[in-house]
Amino acid sequence: MTSALFVLENSWHPIAGDLTGGFTFTLHNLSDDAISSFTVAYTSLTRVTGQRQVTNARFVRRNANFHEFAAPEGFVLAPGASWTFMVDGLHRPAVHRTDGAKSAYVTLADGAHVACAVGDLMLEGRPSEPAPKLLPEGKVTEPYFLQPWPQTLALSEGGDAPVALYLAGGETREEILSVQTIQSLFQRLHSVAHVPFALSPVPGGRRLALAASPELRPSASRLEFTPDLVTLTYGDRAGLQYGLTSLAQLLHGARIDRDTFAFPAQGSIEDAPRYDWRGCHLDVSRQFFPVADVTRLIDILAWFKLNIFHWHLSDDEAWRLEIKAYPELTTVGATRGPDEILLPQLGNGAEPVSGFYSQEDVRAIVAHAGRLGVDVVPEIDIPGHSTATLAVLKELSDGQEAPDSYHSVQGYPNNALNPAIEETYDFVATVFDEMVELFPSPYIHIGGDEVANGSWLASPRARALMEREGLDGTFGLQSYFMKRVQELLSARGRKLAGWNEVAHGGGVAADGTLLMAWEKPEVGIELAREGYDVVMTPGQAYYLDMVQDTAWQEPGASWAGTVPPSHTYAYEAEGAFPEELRPRMKGVQACIWCEHFLNRDYFNHLVFPRLCAVAEAGWTPKANKDWLRFAALAPHAPKL
Incomplete structure (x- = not known):
């Protein structure tokens, strides 16, 4: 029986004197065939308990979040018809639309399993409130795209962002590999954006000098900006990569939203993580x-x-x-x-x-x-x-x-x-x-x-x-x-x-x-x-x-x-x-x-x-956190 098509709808209802409430399920048979001697199984994080009360169905089994119920003895579900049953006695109340069935299937009399379409859990007895806006309108007081925000920052914004930051010369092979590592990371996450780095000089670019310093602790970096040169000083390989990531972020932000973000002309950033x-x-x-x-x-x-x-x-x-x-x-x-x-x-x-x-x-x-x-x-x-x-x-x-x-x-x-x-x-x-x-x-x-x-x-x-x-x-x-x-x-x-x-x-x-x-x-x-x-x-x-x-x-x-x-x-x-x-x-x-x-x-x-x-x-140190700045930056995060 390959033509079967089923939809399982579910809702949660409150019960007076029982905070956990119950579920109402309706199975719609959209196939061309009548079915009998069938069961319906669904998965749900809101589970039935041993004190369950089932109306118009027979409980078959439960294993963790897996539940199975059978239609009443002798019941026939005709094409285009629906079957409704209720299950009271849940282990907790449902409070969100994702608290109901997450998947379902029907097992027919011949043992075949047929998938059911499943929608959101509906709500009986009170309004189903829509989801609100989760972030306010963001606002930046310093026009720089950096996330997470650094330890200390003293910068002045400049004019147009450089086309790219290119290596000034004299870098070690390990430093060049780190630049390429962060370049490749950027390209994977922002595949249609212009790259931030170049290994050789480019017109309209700005020189980037790299320098290791034993004075900086592991993972720490210092960025210094002039109109002609950016200098990245770092404590170890991690500090180098974090500093390069900061530069990639700064440049990316200045390109995607010129009205909000800028690339620094002068100044410095001192940075290191708060926790290891x-x-x-x-x-x-x-x-x-x-x-x-x-x-x-x-x-x-x-x-x-x-x-x-x-x-x-x-x-x-x-x-x-x-x-x-x-x-x-x-x-x-x-x-x-x-x-x-x-x-x-x-x-x-x-x-x-x-x-x-x-x-x-x-x-x-x-x-x-x-x-x-x-x-x-x-x-x-x-x-x-x-x-x-x-x-x-x-x-x-x-x-x-x-x-x-x-x-x-x-x-x-x-x-x-x-x-x-x-x-x-x-x-x-x-x-x-x-x-x-x-x-x-x-x-x-x-x-x-x-x-x-x-x-x-x-x-x-x-x-x-x-x-x-x-x-x-x-x-x-x-x-x-x-x-x-x-x-x-x-x-x-x-x-x-x-x-x-x-x-x-x-x-x-x-x-x-x-x-x-x-x-x-x-x-x-x-x-x-x-x-x-x-x-x-x-x-x-x-x-x-x-x-x-x-x-x-x-x-x-x-x-x-x-x-x-x-x-x-x-x-x-x-x-x-x-x-x-x-x-x-x-x-x-x-x-x-x-x-x-x-x-x-x-x-x-x-x-x-x-x-x-x-x-x-x-x-970021606690004193440097800013909710509205975060709200301005967060929508630009790369996602899975």
């Missing part, structure tokens, strides 16, 4: 990003002087990194579909979806990032968020443990690697052996987040380990696991990075360990008190999947609150850090979690301009 860790995370497990998109994002990070790419390569939904010792991880463990071990989640439906990065892909991406001064920090999320791993390596589960003895916050059953199974550490060690050959970063991020309280307590092997080692509950077991993982990393010359929950249950050795405070800002201070180095990445300000306004029609997640660009820009990550703890605060990081990013437009709408705001938080 200026990161951006990308989750490629929920949605797979092709290599070209990953390298494009790294280009954007370099343009905004971010220097860490945190690559989230595994989660419940998929394992994305080729491990030659376990090829099934990137076949079975990277594929979701109606007839696969991993069911559809978060936007995929009738057709199986898959994707992974070969080791050749990884080497190319790491090399690309390295040329731009971006360190790639890989993450394999353990012990929780391991549904995809456990689907492949069933020997890492305790067969005596009930299959639904605990559920993660995302609704996955029994999704954490068991610390009592010795083969678990053999698996982790083998993965690390391959990772250290691919990633030169001193850190490997091991996740450690969102292990459900109660995990493993129904496992006889875990309970025996608790008794033998004197461990207290889930988090005592987790700490035992993390300490052994830290030993595996140390033996391979790597340091442990993780989310803030790594510190639970006694944590790990703090010396050399880097933890990311995501749950709330106060967590970062407590981690620093315990001796951990900290990167601040609070969901309330730096999670770029969060919704940007309370309006129903504004897309995004909302569990951490509403995060408009103005809040991300104004947020001070150091916050209430006591002075004596500030050396532990290593920097800031944006996180791009991809449950909501079903297409490129969603990505760009949610990531920009807030990624630019985090870049400025990592680079």
Whole structure:
């Protein structure tokens, strides 16, 4: 039956006395055939609970965000007709149009799966507010296009911008390569713009002199402008590339908007980053990003002087990194579909979806990032968020443990690697052996987040380990696991990075360990008190999947609150850090979690301009930040 065409519409309705409300679904049969004995499956981050109440349908199953319902016994859906059913008993209320079904399909009586078109979640009972304008009209008090804004700036604007900046002569090969690196970066991000640099003299250009200086600290640069010459003095290769990026930005701005921006005639810029860790995370497990998109994002990070790419390569939904010792991880463990071990989640439906990065892909991406001064920090999320791993390596589960003895916050059953199974550490060690050959970063991020309280307590092997080692509950077991993982990393010359929950249950050795405070800002201070180095990445300000306004029609997640660009820009990550703890605060990081990013437009709408705001938080001194200037610059950001 190939002619079937279906549309699933959905709406959320409030229920008196029940804040979570319910869903109303209507399936439209636009095919030429009547159907019966069918089911409809959809994926939604707003999940039904065990207290569900279903009207005019039969509940079949749920797995995390996957839901399946059957039509009533004997029901026939005629061509051109529709079927409506209701589901009450949700785990939270829907508050935005993206909180409903993200994908759907119908399974016919013969077992064939047919895709459904799905629209936005509609709202019953109150107005559906349109999304507002997120940025005000920008205003610059100094007419220079620089983002992030530098430490100090004392410039006077000139007349026409030079045609290009050309090398004055006498440069080293390494300096010329750096110029070409930033030139190529500019051309990739601004493919129709005139290039900023030339290696030989050009009519209408201005000379550019390069000079290394041991007086400048790493990553620092000084730009000096005269009508005939620009001099870039730098502390190291990173400082050289950052200074060249500033020049490319200045020249680009003066060309794209002559009424607002100018190229300096005289003066100077002294610049260096505020923090050493200026990161951006990308989750490629929920949605797979092709290599070209990953390298494009790294280009954007370099343009905004971010220097860490945190690559989230595994989660419940998929394992994305080729491990030659376990090829099934990137076949079975990277594929979701109606007839696969991993069911559809978060936007995929009738057709199986898959994707992974070969080791050749990884080497190319790491090399690309390295040329731009971006360190790639890989993450394999353990012990929780391991549904995809456990689907492949069933020997890492305790067969005596009930299959639904605990559920993660995302609704996955029994999704954490068991610390009592010795083969678990053999698996982790083998993965690390391959990772250290691919990633030169001193850190490997091991996740450690969102292990459900109660995990493993129904496992006889875990309970025996608790008794033998004197461990207290889930988090005592987790700490035992993390300490052994830290030993595996140390033996391979790597340091442990993780989310803030790594510190639970006694944590790990703090010396050399880097933890990311995501749950709330106060967590970062407590981690620093315990001796951990900290990167601040609070969901309330730096999670770029969060919704940007309370309006129903504004897309995004909302569990951490509403995060408009103005809040991300104004947020001070150091916050209430006591002075004596500030050396532990290593920097800031944006996180791009991809449950909501079903297409490129969603990505760009949610990531920009807030990624630019985090870049400025990592680079620009607090006293130099200016919201209206940011609003004038941010719309010109390159996007994915």
